[in-house]
Amino acid sequence: SQQGEEDPQALSIQEGENATMNCSYKTSINNLQWYRQNSGRGLVHLILIRSNEREKHSGRLRVTLDTSKKSSSLLITASRAADTASYFCASEGFQKLVFGTGTRLLVSP
Amino acid sequence: GAVVSQHPSWVICKSGTSVKIECRSLDFQATTMFWYRQFPKQSLMLMATSNEGSKATYEQGVEKDKFLINHASLTLSTLTVTSAHPEDSSFYICSASGGGVGTDTQYFGPGTRLTVL
Numbered sequence: 001s002q003q004g005e006e007d008p009q010a011l012s013i014q015e016g017e018n019a020t021m022n023c024s025y026k027t028s029i030n031n032l033q034w035y036r037q038n039s040g041r042g043l044v045h046l047i048l049i050r051s052n053e054r055e056k057h058s059g060r061l062r063v064t065l066d067t068s069k070k071s072s073s074l075l076i077t078a079s080r081a082a083d084t085a086s087y088f089c090a091s092e093g094f095q096k097l098v099f100g101t102g103t104r105l106l107v108s109p
Numbered sequence: 110g111a112v113v114s115q116h117p118s119w120v121i122c123k124s125g126t127s128v129k130i131e132c133r134s135l136d137f138q139a140t141t142m143f144w145y146r147q148f149p150k151q152s153l154m155l156m157a158t159s160n161e162g163s164k165a166t167y168e169q170g171v172e173k174d175k176f177l178i179n180h181a182s183l184t185l186s187t188l189t190v191t192s193a194h195p196e197d198s199s200f201y202i203c204s205a206s207g208g209g210v211g212t213d214t215q216y217f218g219p220g221t222r223l224t225v226l
Binding site for chain 1: 115141143150151152153154155158200202204214215216217218219220222
C-alpha cells in the first residue's frame with residue numbers, strides 16, 4: 001500500500017498546549033498537504049507545502065517537510081477546544097493525493 | 110469560493126439496489142474530480158479520478174462495474190453504486206480541482222454516508 005502513516009494515532013491535550021503530528025509518506029511528491037476533518041464531515045484544507053520548501057506557517061499552524069526522510073510534521077500552537085478533529089496529511093504526486101492514516105486530536109477545555 | 114457540494118448527504122438503501130451520489134463544484138469549473146471512500150475511523154482511499162468528458166481512471170482493486178462514475182460536465186460528477194451490499198456501506202467523499210482555483214489543491218465535498226441494509 002502507498003498509504004502514508006501518521007503518528008500518534010491519537011493525541012489528547014489541554015487547551016493552550018501545542019500539538020504535534022508527524023507524517024511519513026512513501027513516494028516522490030510535488031507537495032504535501034494537511035487537512036482537518038471534524039467527525040463525520042468533509043475535509044478542510046489547512047496548508048500546502050511544496051517539495052522545495054522546508055517550512056511554512058499559517059496562523060497557528062507550522063508545517064515542516066523533510067523530503068530526504070519523506071516526512072512532515074504539523075504543529076498547532078496554543079490549541080483550542082475547537083481544534084478537536086482528525087488531521088490527515090496527504091502527499092500529492094502524479095496529480096493524486098495519498099492520505100495518511102490520520103491523527104485524532106482531542107483538546108480539552 | 111471553491112465550494113463543492115454533494116447530494117445526498119446520507120442515504121439508506123436495501124441490499125441489491127443502486128444509489129447515485131452527485132458531486133458539484135458550485136463556483137468553479139472542475140476539470141478533474143476525485144472519488145474517495147472512508148471507512149469508520151480510517152483514512153480516505155482514492156477510488157477513481159475522472160476528467161470531464163472522458164472515462165474515469167479507477168484505482169487498483171476498485172470494481173469499475175460496481176462503482177460507475179460519470180463526469181458529464183465541468184461542474185458535475187456522479188458516482189453510482191450498483192447492486193449495493195452491506196459491505197459498500199461507507200462515507201463517500203468527492204473532491205474537485207481545476208479552473209482558477211489552482212490545480213494543486215483539491216476542494217472536498219461534505220461527503221455522503223451510505224448505509225446498505
